[in-house]
Amino acid sequence: MRHFYGWATPNSQRVSIMLEECGLDYAVTGVNIRARQQFAPEILALNPYGKIPILVEEGRVLFESGAILLHLAERHSTLLGEDRPTMLSWLMVALTSLGPFTGQAHHWTDLAPEKPEAARAHSTALVDRVYRLLDARLAEVPHLAGQACTIADIAAYPWVAKHGWAARSLDATPHLAAWFARMGERPAVRRGMAVPAGARLE
Template sequence: MIVFHGWATPNSQRVSIMLEELGLAYHAHGVNIRAGEQFAPEILALNPYGKVPILQLDELVLFESGAILLHLAEAHHRFLPRDPAARAEVLAWFMVAMTSLGPFTGQAHHWTELAPEKPEAARAHSVALVARVYRLLDGRLKDRRHLAGDYSIADIAAYPWVAKHGWAAMSLDDHPHLARWFAEVGGRPAVQRGMAVPAGAKLE
């Protein structure tokens, strides 16, 4: 039995989308991060960092969304090419999603919505970092259907964070190629199912 621990966060949604794309049977356990459930003893026993997503695969326990996506891609030989050059290209864009798109959008969300004090310099800096990534992605997708070759873990890692473009005051109307990609990826049934896991989870 595969057990997925997550909530309605982009990092969690990366994993639930991947599970749905692979057609794997799994049990989804909601961990409400707004209620602090990620710090419950049973969750800390799985991930001492106190974060979701977490994936239990029999004796193997994985955390960090990027590590989970890589493991599943390699274990099931899907969404990550075996050819060294094609693999390197996918991993490069995967890392853009992991190290820039996600963290910068999260920081922008903090300084635009969550922080009790919102200094303009911090807000402007964080939003500018996201805007730079959006320009990069839009340019990349100008003449490509996906971020790197066929649909891959790069697209899976990026999609849930682009879905939160409002967190960083971004408009997809200003990025037509990214908007086209977003609509196409969002139309995949597995993506739609994965974005709704765990059932009823909301970030409020």
């Protein structure tokens, strides 16, 4: 039995969406990061970094959302796209820019007890830059890696869903907004975004 450990975080949602896209059965354990459950001994025994998501499959423990996406895509020969190098390039944009930049912006616009304007402006400008990049790409093709949905799209979608974290709107990036709407219509995306049931980031 596959066992997924996650919460209502964009990185966790990447994996739950992928599990749904692959049509796989899996058990779910919610790990509430606001309650610091990621540092519980049983979670640290699986991932000493104390981070989610985690996927346990056939005795193998996988962590880091990008690694899990690649593992599932390769194992099940799905969502890899027609051009692997192109897919990997856009996957890396989602993993190394979109997610981290949005997370930093969330910190400086909402979570930090002190919110220096320079930090807020710098972090939101980085989000704007990657949004412009994605918008230009999606003006040319329907999905980030080309014609077909791939794990690059799955890696990006939950973070674009959190554009409010960076005090951003999708109005200025219509191609990104249209892609976001198309992705949101996928049944597996809808199901995956709701895992674990009832999980909320407060």
